Amino acid sequence: MGTETVQHRAAALDDTLLTRRRMVEMAALLSRSIGLVTTLLYGFGIGGIGPADPVPALTGVSLLGALLMAVSCVFSLRGVRAPGSRWYTCLSVLQVALDTVTVIAFVAVTQAHTTQTTWPVLGLPIAIAAIRHQLAGALAAWVVTSVALLSMPLPGGEGLGGICLNIMIALITGAQSSAFQRQLTTLQQVRRELQHQASHDSLTGLPNRAQLAVRAERCDGRPLAVLLLDLNGFKQVNDTYGHAAGDVLLHEVGQRLGAVLHDGDLAGRLGGDEFVVLLPEGDAASARLTGERIRAAISQPITISGGAAVTVGVSIGAAFRPAGSTADLDALTAEADAAMYREKHARRAA
Structure with a gap:
């Protein structure tokens, strides 16, 4: 995991x-x-x-x-x-x-x-x-x-x-x-x-921004791929079923992320419905394969409070740091964020 x-x-x-x-x-x-x-x-x-x-x-x-x-x-x-x-x-x-x-x-x-x-x-x-x-x-x-x-x-x-x-x-x-x-x-x-409380998100149990930064620093000088995830349809779940149902959904997404990642990879939550995945030694090919597994896992129906089943999608943006680069997590996250919003706009325009 x-x-x-x-x-x-x-x-x-x-x-x-x-x-x-x-x-x-x-x-x-x-x-x-x-x-x-x-x-x-x-x-x-x-x-x-x-x-x-x-x-x-x-x-x-x-x-x-x-x-x-x-x-x-x-x-x-x-x-x-x-x-x-x-x-x-x-x-x-x-x-x-x-x-x-x-x-x-x-x-x-x-x-x-x-x-x-x-x-x-x-x-x-x-x-x-x-x-x-x-x-x-x-x-x-x-x-x-x-x-x-x-x-x-x-x-x-x-x-x-x-x-x-x-x-x-x-x-x-x-x-x-x-x-x-x-x-x-x-x-x-x-x-x-x-x-654990200081380094993890209380809702999903995933590492928080501070812990993600620590892990990224350990990869200084090495290749690193960063995936930024934003859930599609999360606001509708919150508006329709309430925030408690939204919390259940976020927790389940966190569990599914951990289940599809390889040893050494790390998923974390930034806040709201945004998640980050770090892939040490990752490149475009490994990021694409990881993204496919994430999409497949998250797209499966999720049972929320009251027994209702909901389905959400995910937009994913990727950023890459080659060996020897000094780009930190904030810079890579900003780059992945821009790529993620380009995907969102492309999906809406389609």
């Missing part, structure tokens, strides 16, 4: 979401890099962070944790570079899984071989899951960490206390992240609607 490429419009409108994803991945890269270095220092007893003489199991789990964090950093780096990738969500889930496994393994070994209390660190993967996957992700991470806590030989009621603490973290962070995501989704929807 002769409409804008949906993917390009979506990419332009989703900048806020892509920016948020980049920020999440950059924060993950920074925090995980700090965690990687800290884990290695802890596992090798350097800097007084961990035991001065760590057992092999502690050194081993630190090395494993550092490796898993390095893999997650690779995923984050890809997320920074391609936040709109179709693999983004999958890689995000993998990061949460790797972070959760890393923290659980670290806590399990340190609780078993040191006197330090490290189980509160299990709140980290829950918060990470909340940021990435909202409340559902936070609760999933809480379930996994709770199972891990119950399997650890913790003194007193620390295990149950950790589970209760972590569910509060999951609920608070998850609910906030979900609320933010809903707000972002609503803002994106409103932004799309405003963008």
